Amino acid sequence: DQQVKQNSPSLSVQEGRISILNCDYTNSMFDYFLWYKKYPAEGPTFLISISSIKDKNEDGRFTVFLNKSAKHLSLHIVPSQPGDSAVYFCAASGWSSGDKLTFGTGTRLAVRP
Amino acid sequence: DADVTQTPRNRITKTGKRIMLECSQTKGHDRMYWYRQDPGLGLRLIYYSFDVKDINKGEISDGYSVSRQAQAKFSLSLESAIPNQTALYFCATSDPTGGLETQYFGPGTRLLVL
Numbered sequence: 001d002q003q004v005k006q007n008s009p010s011l012s013v014q015e016g017r018i019s020i021l022n023c024d025y026t027n028s029m030f031d032y033f034l035w036y037k038k039y040p041a042e043g044p045t046f047l048i049s050i051s052s053i054k055d056k057n058e059d060g061r062f063t064v065f066l067n068k069s070a071k072h073l074s075l076h077i078v079p080s081q082p083g084d085s086a087v088y089f090c091a092a093s094g095w096s097s098g099d100k101l102t103f104g105t106g107t108r109l110a111v112r113p
Numbered sequence: 114d115a116d117v118t119q120t121p122r123n124r125i126t127k128t129g130k131r132i133m134l135e136c137s138q139t140k141g142h143d144r145m146y147w148y149r150q151d152p153g154l155g156l157r158l159i160y161y162s163f164d165v166k167d168i169n170k171g172e173i174s175d176g177y178s179v180s181r182q183a184q185a186k187f188s189l190s191l192e193s194a195i196p197n198q199t200a201l202y203f204c205a206t207s208d209p210t211g212g213l214e215t216q217y218f219g220p221g222t223r224l225l226v227l
Contacts, residue, residue, distance in 0.1 A: 036218075041221075101216060103156040103157070105155040
């Protein structure tokens with residue numbers, strides 16, 4: 001079963017507008033969440049994370065929101081730039097998973113100039 | 114120089130062949146991982162090692178084996194490759210002492226099994 005889901009395989013956004021990428025999880029024992037960005041021919045790179053004791057974490061243009069009751073997190077990119085075009089993976093970790101990461105299926109973001 | 118390197122970057126092999134994918138890291142991390150990425154399935158964990166003497170199966174270990182030759186080296190073997198092992202393979206490392214489960218990935222190995 002897919003414990004971490006990204007239901008939108010792709011997203012297209014105009015440059016300068018907001019990009020919102022969503023992620024849902026089913027395991028209530030997850031307590032740490034991360035977003036990774038992946039460019040073609042490269043490995044995923046860490047982007048931003050959030051602990052379950054917070055509901056928001058911000059780093060420059062990137063903000064992650066966590067709604068624990070809904071088991072939902074989202075990544076907001078404002079303003080979106082063409083260089084943000086990549087595949088974004090959310091991942092979750094927790095004591096029950098032995099600190100291993102469980103990844104979502106990814107969302108391909110295209111930012112149009 | 115890259116912190117996590119993988120060799121080869123691309124490989125074509127035939128069904129039934131044995132193949133080894135290698136991973137080296139210069140980050141000094143104890144923990145290393147092997148993942149595969151398939152379209153629509155994200156990254157799935159094959160094997161992981163929390164130190165040289167600790168090897169563990171991930172969610173999809175069947176058909177694979179690993180060897181942790183040193184802290185810096187972690188190899189993945191396909192004993193008898195089959196076409197559904199065609200995928201993009203990633204090695205990753207992490208350092209739990211930093212308090213965050215953040216993993217650092219290599220550039221990937223694209224494997225095609227004919």
